[in-house]
Amino acid sequence: MTKLRVNGTDHSVPIDPDRSLLYVLREELRLTGTKYGCGEGECGACKVLVDGVAVRACQTPVGEAVGRSIVTIEGLAQGEHLHPVQQAFVEAGAFQCGFCTSGMIIAAVSLLARSSQPSVEEIRAAMDGNLCRCGGYLRIIDAVQRASRLSSGAGGAVP
Numbered sequence: 601m602t603k604l605r606v607n608g609t610d611h612s613v614p615i616d617p618d619r620s621l622l623y624v625l626r627e628e629l630r631l632t633g634t635k636y637g638c639g640e641g642e643c644g645a646c647k648v649l650v651d652g653v654a655v656r657a658c659q660t661p662v663g664e665a666v667g668r669s670i671v672t673i674e675g676l677a678q679g680e681h682l683h684p685v686q687q688a689f690v691e692a693g694a695f696q697c698g699f700c701t702s703g704m705i706i707a708a709v710s711l712l713a714r715s716s717q718p719s720v721e722e723i724r725a726a727m728d729g730n731l732c733r734c735g736g737y738l739r740i741i742d743a744v745q746r747a748s749r750l751s752s753g754a755g756g757a758v759p
């Protein structure tokens with residue numbers, strides 16, 4: 601067993617070096633908001649933040665995440681208050697089936713942490729590794745722009 605810090609809490613999990621971070625999050629910790637899409641690094645549905653940077657959990661051996669801060673979609677809201685990016689996705693209607701949404705939101709949080717007012721081109725580039733089978737890309741871009749404005753209006757960067 602080893603400790604994994606997820607959403608601000610230390611969890612004891614069995615470490616099998618062959619396991620992906622995605623497997624441990626979903627199967628050991630039951631954090632099923634992070635989705636298994638392709639399992640091959642192509643779709644972005646499995647993205648989580650590791651030390652604030654979006655990574656594909658299906659391609660990340662869990663051993664690489666030990667000692668680092670992992671944030672999943674379940675860790676973004678503060679109690680009843682949605683994270684600004686979550687709020688923006690709701691306001692923009694930026695999901696249909698929702699399967700890609702947690703990965704999209706995690707990618708957007710990572711982008712806005714390094715670029716608080718990204719251009720459309722920057723948004724497209726940052727979200728390039730996230731696929732939406734429902735084709736909701738225009739609304740997703742709108743949502744990221746809204747999140748940027750929400751955060752600016754609140755007088756601070758996206759947490």
Ligand code: FES
Nearest residue numbers: 637638639644658
């Ligand atoms: S499930 Fe990880 S990139 Fe598709």
Ligand code: FES
Nearest residue numbers: 696700732733734
């Ligand atoms: S909303 Fe269905 S895959 Fe994106």
